[in-house]
Amino acid sequence: MRPYDAFLLMSFGGPEKNDDVIPFLENVTRGRGIPRERLAEVGEHYFLFDGVSPINQQCRDLVAAIRADFDAHGVDLPVYWGNRNWDPYLADTVRQMVKDGVRRVVALATSAYSSYSSHRQYLEDIDRARAEVGPDAPEIDLIRPYFDHPGFVDALVDHTRAALDRLPADLRGEARLLYSAHSIPMAMARASGDPRADHGPGGAYAAQLAEVARLVTERLGGGHDYEVVYQSRSGPPSQPWLEPDINDRLEELAADGVRAVAVVPHGFVSDHMEVKYDLDVEAAQTARKLGIHLVRAHAPGTHPAFVAMVRHLVAERAESPVPRTGLSRLTPAGHTCGPDCCRIR
C-alpha cells in the first residue's frame, strides 16, 4: 500500500498486574490536575480485576485480526503496535521500526472522535515519540477521526442488535437506547474539531457522538427512543464536564417509567476498563437498584466490519487528505488537522 511501508495501531495502554496500576495512573494523569481521591478510586477499579486492564489483550486481538485481513487482501504492510501510557510504549515501537528500516508509517488510533483527549493528544504523543527516537524516526501519518465510517457504525449496529436480543422479549420493543461516551471537560469539548466550524456548545466531539447515535438507531429500525449520555467523569466538581452522567439519567428514566435500557458504548473502540467498570459494574448496579433491565452492547472490538474499515482507511489515507467514506451529515474530519484543531484555548 504505497506510499507506506508499515501500519501502526496506536492505543491508550493499560496495566496487566497489580503492581503496575499506580505507575500507569501516574503516567496517564501527569500534569493533568486530577484529584488524588479520584486516582485512588480509579485504582480500585483496576484492583477489582487483579490489576489487569483488558485493553492490551484487545489490542493484541485487533493486531492479529488486522494482520489476517491485510494478508487476505494482499496488503503487504507489517503491523506494529504502540501505546501512549503503557508498555509497549510508542517510543519503543518507533525504535523497533528504525531497526527494521521503516520510513513511512500510517497509524490508526483506538479512538474514533475529535477532541484533545481522543485525537490531538495522539498527534502530540507521535511527535514526542519521534523526537525521543531522533532524526531516523519514520514519518507517521495518523488516520482521521473515523466515527462516521460505515465499518464503525455497522459494527455498533450489529452489537446493539445482539444486546437488544438479550432483553426479555416483552420489553425489547420499548427499550431506550443510551449511547455512552467518555465525558470530557466542557472547555475541551468546545475546542474539539475545527475551530472554524460551529458544532454547538459540545463542539465536534458531542456533535459527532450525536450523529453516530442517530446513524446506529436509524439502521436498527424499530423506532427506539435514544439519547447520548456520558460516563467516567473525573476532575474537580467545580469544573463543568459534558452531561448527563449515565447514572443520573438512569434515575430520571426510572422515575419516568422506563423499564428497559440498552447501553451502547459508542464513544469507545473496545470493551476496556472504562466500559467494564463504569458500565458493567457501576451503571449495572444503578439500574438493578432502580428495577431497570439493562443490557450493554459490545464496542466494535474485532468485528469484521471494523477490521475491514482499517484497511479501507489505510487506502484512503494513502491517496488523499480528504476523507471520502463517511455517513454523517457533519463536515467530515480531515486526515490532516489544522494547527488549532482540538486544541484547548
Ligand SMILES: CC1=C(CCC(=O)O)c2cc3nc(cc4[nH]c(cc5[nH]c(cc1n2)c(C)c5CCC(=O)O)c(CCC(=O)O)c4C)C(CCC(=O)O)=C3C
Ligand atoms: C475521550 C476519552 C477517551 C476515549 C478516547 C480514547 O480511547 O482515547 C478515553 C479513553 C480511555 N481512558 C482510559 C483511562 C483513563 N482515563 C483517565 C482520564 C481521562 N480520560 C479522558 C478522556 C478520555 N479517555 C479525560 C478528559 C480524562 C481526564 C484527565 C485528562 O484530561 O487526561 C484516567 C485517569 C483517572 C480518571 O481521571 O479517571 C484513566 C485511568 C482508558 C484505559 C482503559 C483501560 O485501562 O482499559 C481509555 C481507553
Ligand SMILES: [Fe+2]
Ligand atoms: Fe480516559
